[in-house]
Amino acid sequence: MNVIRSSNDILESTNINISKSVINRTLVLSHVYHACMTFGTQQIFEDLMIMIMFIYRTGGMILYNRSTMIVYGNWISNKSKQNGKIYVKNAGTVLRPILTLLVCSNIKSYIYGNISMSRRPVNDLIECLYDGRKYRHCVRFSKDNGYLPISIFHGCGKVRDQYIIKCDKSSQYVSSLLMIIPKYQDRLVMLKMKNFTRSQSYLELTKYIIRVLGISFVSWSNNIIIKPFNHRLVNKESLSRLMEMDMSSISYYLVRCLIKKTNTVFVIYGVRKCNKQYDIYLINIMRKIGVVYVFLKNAIILKSNHTQRDRLSLIIDCRDIPDSAITLLALVFDKIYTVKLFNIFSLNHKETNRIYALCREMSRIGCAYRKGGNWMIIKNKTYRRRVSRTYNDHRIAMIMGIIDRAIVNNPNCTKKTFPAFFKKGYYR
Template sequence: MDSLELKPIRRTAGKVRLPGSKSISNRVLLLAALASGDTEVSGLLDADDTRVMRDALSKLGVRFSKRRVRGAGGPFPVKKAELFLGNAGTALRPLTAALVMTGGEYRLAGAPRMHERPIGDLVNALRGIGADVEYLGADGYPPLALHPAAIKLNEPVTVKGDVSSQFLTALLMALPLLDSKSRVEVQGELISRPYVEITLNVMRRFGVEVARREWHSFEVPAARYVSPGRIYVEGDASSASYFLAAGAIGGGPVRVEGVGRDSIQGDVRFTEVLERMGARVSMGDGWIEAAGGNKLKALDMDLNHIPDAAMTAAVMALFADGPSTLRNIGSWRVKETDRLAAMATELRKLGARVEEGRDSLRISPGKLKTAVIDTYADHRMAMSFSLAALGGVPVRINDPGCVAKTFPEYFSAFASIAAA
C-alpha cells in the first residue's frame, strides 16, 4: 500500500483555490443531462465521483463537449445499460430514481463499499409508486436491477429521512420526468437538511420550483427541466474545512477561494465551529479566511447539519484545551466507511482518549504521538488527518491516493500553505 509521510508543520499561511463542489457537480450533471437545451458548466469538479457520473450519463445517451452538456430533454434515450458507479452515493442513488422514471432495463453496481451502503429506503419509496427494482445481492443494498414498470402517483411518495438525505434528493430530482404534479412526504426525522437545500437550489436553476412545507412535505410541480444556458459550480465547502482548520491551528491566515458568504452549501457553516473554538474568521464574496494561533477551545456541538465537515472538527479536537463532544453524527456509519469507528480508532493512535457513542464522539486530547493513519479508502479520513502534522509530530497517511474521489491535488494544496 502506498503511504505519504507528512513532516511536522510549524505554521500555516497562504491561499488555496478550491475544486468544485462534489455535491453540486453531480446534481448539475444529472439535471443538465435531463434538461432541454445545452448547458455550459464552469467550475465542475474533475474527480472520481464526477467521472463515474459522466461515464454513466454518456452510456445513457447524453453527449458532452468540453464544458457543454447536451440535454436529453426528458428521460434518457438509452433504455438498456449496465452502469458502474464506484463509491459515489451522489451518482448511484439519484440515477436509480431517474432510471426508474425513464423506464428500461438497467443494472447499477459499484465498488465493494458501495454494496455495503444502504439504499433500501429509496427502493421502498420507488416500489411504493409501482417501480420494479430487484436486489442482485443483499436486500437493501446495491447492486440493483431496474425493470420497466408503470409508475403511479395516485398517493404521495413516502420516504424515510433518518439514514441519508440522498434518498429524498433522488426522488425530488427524478419526479419531474413524469410530467405530473407530485408530493413527497418524509417519514420521521430528515438528516443532513442543507444537502436537500442544495438539491432544491439546483432544481430551481433548471426551472423546477419545489414548494417545501417545513421538512416533512415537498410539492413537485408538473414542469420539465430547462437549461439555464450557463451554470457555475462553486468551490467545495467540505474541502475548504481542512485549510480553514489549518489556519486556525497553525496561525494562518489561510484563505480559501471559490466559496464564500453567499454559498448554497451547508458546510460553509463550519465557520461556526471555527469561531466557537476560538479562531478568527472573515468572509467575502467567493472567499473565506481563518487565523488562530492560540490554544483552541473545546467544542460540544450538534453537527448533524455538516456531517462531512464534522470530521475536520474531530481532528481539531486534538488541539483543544479540554474534551470535545460531537453529537448527532450517526450518518457517519453509512458513508464511505463507518466513519465513527474509523475516526475513533485513528484518533486513539495519536494519543487521544475517545468514547464512541451510537451517534457521537467524545474526544479528550493527550500528548500527540507519531502515528500511521489508516484511511479505509475514505477520502475525508485522509484529508482530515493531515491536520495532525500541525501538532509537531510526523504523520504517515496510508493510501493517500484515496483523495482522488473528490480532491486529487489535495496534498499538493495542503503543502502550499505549510511551513516546516
C-alpha cells in the same frame, strides 16, 4: 473584523474544487431536462467524472479542451441504447438520482460499485419507488438485500399521487425524487418524509436548485407537494450560474490555520459569502477557537489568532454539517481538549462507518473516546505516532493527513473529491 497582514506573515493561496453535491445535482437536472453545463477541467474529480460518463453513455454530448468542459444533457427515450451495466464506484451522489431515473424510465440496467458502495443501503429508496409492494420481479439485489449490486428488470410504472420515503439514513432519497419526478408527472404529487430527515441542509440545497430551474413546489413540516411542470418553461441557462466551491473542503484550511505555528495567511478563491451550502457556518465555530477571516468578492482570507491559547471543549450539533464538522477532531491535540459531536447518524452509512473508523484511528494515536450510534466524544490523553488506515474513505484520509502524528497509508483515496490534497501539500 479586519485581517491585517504583517511583514512576518506567510501568504498561501489556492483554489478548492467544485462542490460534488451541487455539481452532480445540476448535471442530473441538465441531462434530464436537456440543459447545458460549463466548468473548468482543472476542477474535475472522481465522482464528477463518473456522472459525466453516465451522461455520455445515455445520450449526452461532452466537449472539452485544456481548460473548459461543456456537458450537453440529452436524456434519450431510446431504451435499447441505455440497457447495460452502470458502474458508480463509490459515488453516492451519482447512485441515488440515476437509480431513481432508471426506475421511473422503465429501463433495464445493472448497477454496481466497489466494496465501499456495497455497504451503502438503497432499499428504502426502492421500497418508496415501488410503493412498498413486492418488487422481486422488478428489482433484484445480487448479494445482500438492500445493497448494491442491483438489477432493474421493470420500472415502477406511472408517477403516483403520493410517495412515502424513510429519511433516517440519507436525505438524498428525497432529493432524487424531487429532481426526477417532475419529468414524468402530470398532476400534483406529494412526498411524505418518515422519521427524522438527516442532513436537512442538503435537502434545502436541492430545493433551491430545482426552484431556480423552474420547478414549483410547496413544502411544510415533513411534506412536499410538487406541482405539474411544463418542460418548455425550464430555465436552462440558470444551472451554470449555480456552481459553488466545496465548502466542506474549507474546513481543512480552517484547521490548518490553527495547527500551523507560523503566521500563515490563507487566501482561498472561489468562495462567496452568500453560499447555499450550510458548511459555510463552520466558520462561525472556528472564529470562537481563534480563526480570523474576511470575505472578499470572490475569495476568503483566513488567519489564526495565535494569542488565544486557552484550550476549549467543543459540543457541536452536526445535523447540517456532518461531513465538515468531523475535521475539528484534528484540533484535539492543539486548541481543543475535548470534542463532542452529536446528530451524526448519517456517518454510519458513508464510504465506511465513520464513527467507528474515526474513534479507532484517533485512539491509535493517543486519544480516548466514547461513542454511540448518533454521537462520539474524543479526548486527548497521550502522544503516539502511528500509521493510520483510511478505510478507503477520502474524508478520513484528509483528517488524518492534517494531524502531525498520523501517517496516512492510502492517500490516493482523496481523488474522490480532492485529488490535489496530498500532491500540492494542502496538509500539515
